[in-house]
Amino acid sequence: MSKLGSAIFSRLVIIIPYAWLLFFFLVPFLIVFRISLSTTAIAQPPYEPVFALADGLSGLWAKIGQFSFDNFVWLTEDALYLNAYLSSVWIAGVSTLATLLIGYPIAYGMAQAPRSLRPTLLMLVILPFWTSFLIRVYAWIAILKPEGLLNQFLIGTGIIDSPLIILGTNWAIYIGIVYSYLPFMVLPLYSALEKMDNTLIEAAQDLGCPQITAFWKITFPLSLPGVVAGCMLVFIPAVGEFVIPDLLGGSQTLMIGKTLWNEFNANRDWPVSAAVATILLLILVVPIVFFQNAQAKAEEQGR
Amino acid sequence: MKSLGNIRRSFAPWTDPDAKPFITFRNVTKKFGDFTAVDNLTLDIYHREFFALLGASGCGKSTLLRMLAGFERPTSGEIILDGQDIASIPPYKRPVNMMFQSYALFPHMTVESNIGFGLRQDGMPKNEIAERVAQMLKLVKLEQFAKRKPHQLSGGQRQRVALARSLAKRPKVLLLDEPLGALDKKLREETQFELMDLQQDLGLTFVVVTHDQEEAMTMADRIAVMSHGKVIQVATPAEIYEAPNSRFVADFIGDVNILDGKVSASGNGKIELVTNDGFTVRTASAGAPASGSAAGFAIRPEKLKVSRNAPADATVNAAEGEVWDIGYLGDMTVFYVKLGSGKVVKASMLNAQREVENPIVYDEKVWVSFGETAGVVLKD
Numbered sequence: 001m002s003k004l005g006s007a008i009f010s011r012l013v014i015i016i017p018y019a020w021l022l023f024f025f026l027v028p029f030l031i032v033f034r035i036s037l038s039t040t041a042i043a044q045p046p047y048e049p050v051f052a053l054a055d056g057l058s059g060l061w062a063k064i065g066q067f068s069f070d071n072f073v074w075l076t077e078d079a080l081y082l083n084a085y086l087s088s089v090w091i092a093g094v095s096t097l098a099t100l101l102i103g104y105p106i107a108y109g110m111a112q113a114p115r116s117l118r119p120t121l122l123m124l125v126i127l128p129f130w131t132s133f134l135i136r137v138y139a140w141i142a143i144l145k146p147e148g149l150l151n152q153f154l155i156g157t158g159i160i161d162s163p164l165i166i167l168g169t170n171w172a173i174y175i176g177i178v179y180s181y182l183p184f185m186v187l188p189l190y191s192a193l194e195k196m197d198n199t200l201i202e203a204a205q206d207l208g209c210p211q212i213t214a215f216w217k218i219t220f221p222l223s224l225p226g227v228v229a230g231c232m233l234v235f236i237p238a239v240g241e242f243v244i245p246d247l248l249g250g251s252q253t254l255m256i257g258k259t260l261w262n263e264f265n266a267n268r269d270w271p272v273s274a275a276v277a278t279i280l281l282l283i284l285v286v287p288i289v290f291f292q293n294a295q296a297k298a299e300e301q302g303r
Numbered sequence: 304m305k306s307l308g309n310i311r312r313s314f315a316p317w318t319d320p321d322a323k324p325f326i327t328f329r330n331v332t333k334k335f336g337d338f339t340a341v342d343n344l345t346l347d348i349y350h351r352e353f354f355a356l357l358g359a360s361g362c363g364k365s366t367l368l369r370m371l372a373g374f375e376r377p378t379s380g381e382i383i384l385d386g387q388d389i390a391s392i393p394p395y396k397r398p399v400n401m402m403f404q405s406y407a408l409f410p411h412m413t414v415e416s417n418i419g420f421g422l423r424q425d426g427m428p429k430n431e432i433a434e435r436v437a438q439m440l441k442l443v444k445l446e447q448f449a450k451r452k453p454h455q456l457s458g459g460q461r462q463r464v465a466l467a468r469s470l471a472k473r474p475k476v477l478l479l480d481e482p483l484g485a486l487d488k489k490l491r492e493e494t495q496f497e498l499m500d501l502q503q504d505l506g507l508t509f510v511v512v513t514h515d516q517e518e519a520m521t522m523a524d525r526i527a528v529m530s531h532g533k534v535i536q537v538a539t540p541a542e543i544y545e546a547p548n549s550r551f552v553a554d555f556i557g558d559v560n561i562l563d564g565k566v567s568a569s570g571n572g573k574i575e576l577v578t579n580d581g582f583t584v585r586t587a588s589a590g591a592p593a594s595g596s597a598a599g600f601a602i603r604p605e606k607l608k609v610s611r612n613a614p615a616d617a618t619v620n621a622a623e624g625e626v627w628d629i630g631y632l633g634d635m636t637v638f639y640v641k642l643g644s645g646k647v648v649k650a651s652m653l654n655a656q657r658e659v660e661n662p663i664v665y666d667e668k669v670w671v672s673f674g675e676t677a678g679v680v681l682k683d
Binding site: 199204207 | 372373394395400401403409410421424469472
């Protein structure tokens with residue numbers, strides 16, 4: 001009886017994540033994909049064809065016949081979209097690298113800290129989440145604007161004479177992304193570094209490695225799964241980021257999230273924005289698959 | 304009493320007053336905060352010796368080893384290796400290598416690159432590294448596993464890789480921290496002898512830390528029994544077993560019956576004492592504690608004879624009791640005999656000698672007896 005019960009329970013446990021993915025990922029994606037195959041219309045909803053129960057089976061078939069890939073073709077014809085994708089990937093890539101360079105020493109320091117101090121440090125990393133993301137990004141406007149805190153400080157201390165123009169440039173976007181996503185980098189790095197066996201470092205030293213060499217030969221390679229996880233957790237959302245470029249970036253900033261928002265809200269072109277979203281997803285699937293592979297490898301190693 | 308030498312091989316530089324120790328701990332103390340891990344310890348280890356540090360966990364044996372490796376610095380005192388004070392030399396510059404208890408194999412490297420790791424650090428030419436690695440793989444019989452990663456190996460194979468890696472640089476001293484702790488019993492016994500052969504063939508000095516007395520007894524030339532940061536006795540396995548210098552050592556190594564009593568007569572290399580259980584022990588003893596002083600008499604179970612009939616002279620070295628419990632262990636039988644005073648002594652008998660046709664059974668009245676050289680007097 002209990003054996004049967006546990007078998008049912010373990011089935012149920014597996015079903016939950018799949019059901020979640022089905023209802024909150026696959027179904028919405030299919031809706032978006034279906035809209036991307038439609039054409040705009042001045043109607044409610046603003047695209048056609050629209051399915052209705054009254055159509056019957058033959059009517060449904062006729063409407064499916066109206067689907068076309070014109071929107072995707074359109075995306076390739078206007079350089080705006082390609083540039084927006086490339087620029088997004090570039091900005092996300094640079095930000096991810098910067099986040100890694102800042103996050104790694106933080107995570108390393110945390111993992112080396114006395115055991116009693118670690119929960120506090122972990123808490124401090126998570127602490128910013130207690131304030132709304134939007135408010136934190138707005139706060140950066142107050143810091144970065146020409147008459148903002150940063151410039152006041154730099155001019156006040158005599159380091160510069162005229163205010164730096166940061167707000168409205170890509171620099172502000174980099175700062176915003178690095179700041180907002182740092183915890184997502186630090187946490188997987190910390191968990192990889194924290195479980196590192198210290199005797200491995202001792203063994204390396206025993207075999208003739210000074211401490212710095214031991215770090216590069218042992219610690220860093222073994223923390224790679226954490227590096228990959230952290231980079232994916234930063235890169236993937238950063239590519240599609242909308243709030244940060246919208247609030248901190250300038251009008252010339254080209255990012256796919258902003259382009260999508262414009263198509264959807266300003267142009268009210270649901271099918272094209274749906275096509276943009278579909279392509280964005282495809283761009284992100286590549287690193288996600290890479291990430292999955294790295295994860296599986298790491299699990300194999302840790303066996 | 305004749306001194307008990309090394310029964311495994313004729314190697315005993317510690318008995319030679321002119322021999323120079325290879326490693327010397329001189330008044331070494333190591334404190335961690337308030338805790339004293341090693342307490343004013345002085346110890347000599349000789350070239351080519353297989354030396355074991357034996358003790359319960361927390362006795363300071365691992366700290367001693369880690370100080371030799373360079374992972375800990377002594378709070379005070381000096382450690383001399385081959386005539387050089389090594390206290391200030393960092394671990395990566397010391398001519399010693401360590402085999403770690405957890406093996407500490409690098410999980411992201413193959414067996415080959417694990418073994419060659421130390422050689423690469425030294426900047427050895429590639430072809431020489433390949434040669435040395437091949438030699439080491441042959442030594443530990445793992446040639447066909449060169450390209451495997453550590454997680455693809457069994458526990459015994461990992462242990463060999465760790466051994467090969469620590470030997471690859473040809474250290475002056477090999478430190479082994481519980482080298483066989485993670486192996487199962489059968490493999491452990493095999494590996495003990497392999498380690499001993501290896502140590503003799505390579506002519507290296509081995510310092511091994513272990514909590515397993517059987518392991519220490521089998522492998523080591525000399526054993527240092529440690530407790531609370533101090534060395535209690537340093538001697539050959541046979542001396543430690545047959546002539547423990549204290550109650551602690553007698554109790555720690557092997558099984559022992561300790562009978563407390565008072566010295567009634569001494570002299571002529573013999574001591575007589577009356578135990579608290581009321582019988583008289585006469586035994587050979589080098590020391591001569593004063594009559595009337597308290598002493599303990601330690602005797603190993605296999606040296607107690609259990610018989611139905613009273614021995615010829617039942618007034619000394621004999622006591623009557625009844626069989627309280629019997630443990631059958633296959634190769635031997637252990638009798639727990641309750642003496643008149645209520646004290647239970649343990650006596651073991653090899654089953655080769657056991658009378659199977661008429662065995663001694665529970666509750667039977669028996670005599671336990673022993674010879675004059677069977678036990679030792681402990682003066683505490």
